[in-house]
Amino acid sequence: MALLLFAQALAAEDLVATRVEDGTEIARLEVPNGTGWCVLWHHSVEGFEVSDCYENRDGRMVLVQSHLPDFAAGLGHIPGRGEQVSDGAGGYFILNIDEPVPGDAYILRPGLGRVDHRLSVGEQIISLSAVAPRERVRIALIGNLDQ
Known part of the structure; x- marks a missing residue:
């Protein structure tokens, strides 16, 4: 039993956000295999919430779906990249994207004020x-053995 718990602990991964400039860790959230998280923000012009879920x-790190409440500037579905379906409220989901993120990390520059980029686990x-x-923030999925 102890060996099984030890193996599970080693297999757990963390979602880690760090400042690119100096490497300071600003967030660490546990996301074990098979679980997900979203990056949420408010559209800078229209103000509604957008989500990309991994x-x-x-x-x-695999991008699995997005929710876009409108076809506002900078938003849209790329044909062949997931399946666009109505959200029933005037917006849409892009489902089944299933796109691995190269290097299991990417850089995001969080917006000010009402844009409010957030990690949700x-x-x-x-x-x-x-x-x-x-600031440039690196969002990465890091295994316990990578730390």
Whole structure:
């Protein structure tokens, strides 16, 4: 039993956000294999919430779906990249994107004020805009063995 718990602990991964400039860690959230998280923000012109949702698939960061409440500037579905379906409220989901993120990490520059880029894992929500507005932030899925 102890060996099984140890193996599960080693297999867990964390979603880690760090400032690119100095490597300071600004967020760390546990996302075990098979669980997911979303990056949420408010559209800078229209103000509605947009989400890109990811999943930990065997230690790989995979973009699985997006929710876009409108066809506003900068938003849209790319044919052949997932399946666009109505959200029933005038917006749409892009489902089944299933796109691995190269290197299991990417750079985001959190917006100011009402844009409020956030990481959402279960009930936990961390505002990247509050702690690193307009800074380059690296969002990465890191396994315990990678640390």
